[in-house]
Amino acid sequence: MxxxxxxxxxxxxxxxxxxxxxxxxxxxxTLFTARTVLVETELTADHNRTTQAVxxxxxxxxxxxxxxxxxxxxxxxxGNVDTVTPPNIDVNTTxxxxxxxxxxxxxxxxxxxxxxxxxxxxxxxxxLVATGFSDDGLARRTITQCVGPISLLADEGPDMPLISRSExxxxxxxxxxxxxxxxxxxxxxxxxxxxxxxxxxFIKSNAAGNLSLPDLLNADPxxxxxxxxxxxLGNGLDIIDDDPSLDTATAADFFSTFFNTDDPGAIEDxxxxxGQNYNDMSLADGKDGLIWIExxxxxxxxxxxxxxxxxIVIVNGDLQFTGxxxxxxxxxxxxxxxxxxxxxxxxxxxxxxxxxxxGDSAVYGNGTLNLIYWKDFLAGASAxxxxxxxxxxxxxxxx
Numbered sequence: 001m002x003x004x005x006x007x008x009x010x011x012x013x014x015x016x017x018x019x020x021x022x023x024x025x026x027x028x029x030t031l032f033t034a035r036t037v038l039v040e041t042e043l044t045a046d047h048n049r050t051t052q053a054v055x056x057x058x059x060x061x062x063x064x065x066x067x068x069x070x071x072x073x074x075x076x077x078x079g080n081v082d083t084v085t086p087p088n089i090d091v092n093t094t095x096x097x098x099x100x101x102x103x104x105x106x107x108x109x110x111x112x113x114x115x116x117x118x119x120x121x122x123x124x125x126x127x128l129v130a131t132g133f134s135d136d137g138l139a140r141r142t143i144t145q146c147v148g149p150i151s152l153l154a155d156e157g158p159d160m161p162l163i164s165r166s167e168x169x170x171x172x173x174x175x176x177x178x179x180x181x182x183x184x185x186x187x188x189x190x191x192x193x194x195x196x197x198x199x200x201x202f203i204k205s206n207a208a209g210n211l212s213l214p215d216l217l218n219a220d221p222x223x224x225x226x227x228x229x230x231x232x233l234g235n236g237l238d239i240i241d242d243d244p245s246l247d248t249a250t251a252a253d254f255f256s257t258f259f260n261t262d263d264p265g266a267i268e269d270x271x272x273x274x275g276q277n278y279n280d281m282s283l284a285d286g287k288d289g290l291i292w293i294e295x296x297x298x299x300x301x302x303x304x305x306x307x308x309x310x311x312i313v314i315v316n317g318d319l320q321f322t323g324x325x326x327x328x329x330x331x332x333x334x335x336x337x338x339x340x341x342x343x344x345x346x347x348x349x350x351x352x353x354x355x356x357x358x359g360d361s362a363v364y365g366n367g368t369l370n371l372i373y374w375k376d377f378l379a380g381a382s383a384x385x386x387x388x389x390x391x392x393x394x395x396x397x398x399x
Contacts, residue, residue, distance in 0.1 A: 056132025188246030290387030
C-alpha cells in the first residue's frame with residue numbers, strides 16, 4: 001500500500017523548529033551579552049571619568065588652600081576676591097595621556113556655612129569651592145570647605161609693648177611708647193631704668209583725641225604723648241614690676257598667657273609647614289607671617305614684617321641684637337634678649353627668660369631700643385598671614 005504523500009512532506013519539520021528555537025535563543029543570548037558588555041563598558045567609563053573628576057577636585061582643593069595660606073583671597077590687593085585657575089594635570093596612563101582640568105572659587109558672602117548670616121563679610125575667611133573635571137569634560141565633582149585665620153594669640157595679643165618674666169635692666173637708650181593703653185612694661189622681677197643713659201616711657205596724651213593708625217604708630221615719642229617714666233623721674237605708673245604671677249609662672253604657663261596653646265612645638269610645626277623654621281635669624285630678613293627661629297641668635301640687622309604684613313617671630317633661645325633691626329608684629333624670646341645696635345619693634349616684645357638665673361636680667365644691653373606698641377596688629381593685616389590660616393574642621397562637603 002502506498003503511504004500518504006503528506007507524511008513525506010512533514011519530514012524534517014521538528015528539526016526546523018528546534019533549529020529555529022536555537023537560533024532565536026542564540027540571538028537573545030548574543031544581544032543580552034552585547035548589552036551586558038555595553039553596560040559594563042559604560043559603567044567602567046563612568047567610573048574612570050568620576051575618578052578623574054574626583055582627582056582633579058582634590059587637586060583643586062589642595063591648590064586653593066595653598067593659595068589662601070599665602071596671603072588670603074585678595075593677593076593683588078584690589079579689594080576683590082582673586083580669580084584662581086589651577087594648572088591642568090597631565091597624566092600618563094595605559095590608555096594614553098590624559099589632561100584633567102579644575103577650577104577654584106572663593107565665596108566670602110554672608111549666609112553660607114562659613115560666614116554667618118548678618119556677619120560682615122571680609123577677605124580673611126570664606127568658602128573654598130573646588131571643582132574637578134574628567135579628561136573629556138563629561139564628569140565633574142565639586143568639593144567645598146571653609147577656610148579662615150588661626151586664632152594664635154590669646155586675647156588678640158598683649159596690651160603692652162614689653163613683657164619679661166625676669167628683670168629688665170637696659171643701660172643704653174630706650175624709648176617705649178604706648179598710645180593705646182597706660183601700661184608699657186610688665187615684669188616678674190624689678191625694672192631698672194635709672195642706670196640707663198637715656199630711657200623714657202610714654203603713653204597717649206590726654207589732649208591727643210582719636211588717633212589714626214599712622215599716628216598711633218608714629219616713631220617720634222614726642223608726638224601725641226606724655227612722658228611717664230625716665231632715668232630722672234624713676235619708674236612711673238606705666239611700669240608693673242615684681243609681679244608674682246609672672247615670676248612664679250612655669251615656662252608653659254607663661255607661654256600660654258600669650259598664645260592659645262602651652263605647647264611651643266605646635267607653633268613650630270605651623271612655621272615648618274610653610275618653610276619658615278630657621279636656624280639662622282638672618283634668613284628671616286624680609287619675611288612675614290609666622291616665623292620660628294631655633295637656637296641662640298646674633299642678629300646683625302634686617303627687617304622682619306611690615307605694617308601691611310606683620311610677623312610673629314619666636315626665638316627658641318637667646319637673642320642678641322648687634323646691628324640695625326626692625327620687627328613689625330610680635331617678638332617672643334625664649335631665653336634672654338640683649339640689645340646692641342639699634343632695634344625698632346612696632347608691636348610687642350615678650351621675653352620668657354628661660355634659663356636666666358634668679359636676680360639676673362632677661363632684658364639688657366647698651367644699645368638703642370625703640371618699642372612702639374601696636375594693638376591687635378593681626379586684625380589690621382591686609383590679609384591672613386602665612387602660617388596663620390587653616391581649614392575649618394568638619395566643614396568638608398563633597399555632596
